[in-house]
Amino acid sequence: MKAVFYEIFGEPPHMANLPDPSPAPEGVVIKVEASGLCRSDWHGWQGHDPDIVLPHVPGHELAGTIAAVGAGVRRWRVGDRVTVPFVGGCGRCPECHSGNHQVCEYQFQPGFTAWGSFAEFVAVDYADTNLVRLPDALDFVTAASLGCRFVTSFRAVVDQARVMPGEWVAVHGCGGVGLSAIMIARAMGANVVAVDLTEEKLSFARELGAVAAVNGRAGDVPAAVREVTGGGAQVSIDALGHPSTCFNSIASLRRRGRHVQVGLLLGEHARPPIPMDRVIAHELHIMGSHGMQAFRYADMLAMVETGTLAPQRLVGKRIALDEAPAALMAMDRFDGVGISVIDRF
Ligand SMILES: [Zn+2]
Ligand SMILES: [Zn+2]
Helix, strand or coil, X not given: CEEEEECCCCCCCEEEECCCCCCCCCCEEEEEEEEECCHHHHHHHHCCCCCCCCCECCCCEEEEEEEEECCCCCCCCCCCEEECCCCECCCCCHHHHCCCHHHCCCCECECCCECCCCECEEEECCHHHHCEECCCCCXXXXXXXXXXHHHHHHXXXXXXXXXXXXXXXXXXXXXXXXXXXXXXXXXXXXXXXEEECCHHHHHHHHHCCCCEEEEHHHCCHHHHHHHHHCCCEEEEEECCCCHHHHHHHHHCXXXXXXXXXXXXXXXXXXXXXXXXHHHHHCCCEEEECCCCXXXXXXXXXXXXXXXXXXXXXXXXXXXXXXXXXXXXXXXXXXXXXXXEEEEEC
16 A cells, blocks of 8 residues: 655655555454544654654544454444544443543554554554444545544533533634634634634634634733633633643633643643642643544534534645655644645545
8 A cells, every 4th residue: 555654753754655454353444535634643753652663654534434344343344434533442441431432541543553544544443442434424534634633622622621602712723623622612602712823823713703813922812811801711722732822721711710731742842831829729620632532423423414513614735645745744834724634545
């Protein structure tokens, strides 16, 4: 199969011809029809993710058609149209039994713990627990764009922050995660404040339903958010993953507010300073959001099918697989608006 391949962290990835994968006993092989490009793929290529063993094929936001099925798989057949959350649970550990596959101790992540979807085929383990059937009306490109950023934002807004109608939600960073969070928070009836450094992204955030925008270049972000929200947001999300956006998000909250960390903090940014004095004095809540369980897709897809959520609006560039090495290397530049998706293999 054709795939994007690297053997050394930080050296340019290249196109390679690799053996086609075969399914694990409880896994499937998926013919990839679309694969999103994500900053986590860039972090992985830089060597920031300890799960990656070289050599490697990146890619974790995928949708496609099942091409082969392991002997122990019960629910799936060749030809089924599917996607997967980027974190797959084993289905049999205490976390999985409690319904929290997204923090499974034995989790499977295509593109991190195994070879990923910047390829014609990808093997996915624990298929009965983790595959999601695509509604007929949902195209592969939109389905792929859900895999990491949209579902993690859905979990952040709906299941972790439990956003209520009328609450203020501040979203720091308007890349794929932030724009997803804005769309979802708006659909939940919240008032959204978007924060970014570029006017282009802030104006797109307004189109997606943000009622206010703060340009971080203008100065004190937490003060600006407190001003717009009349004392601070009930919910604030660091959708970028940087020590300054993490700090600003927490400092943007009103008393008893909830911060959700969605943007990854890796490498030198892994342990950012946090205003813990304020966390105590104002009884702030700090949570993470790490993917979403496959069984939670049903509610989200119902909102997509009715048009309440329109993730296809977040899809930016569509590229061919052989353009992916250059696009991957450029992921740290935050160019363009929306999610880039590989749709030709
Ligand atoms: Zn598990
Ligand atoms: Zn991702």
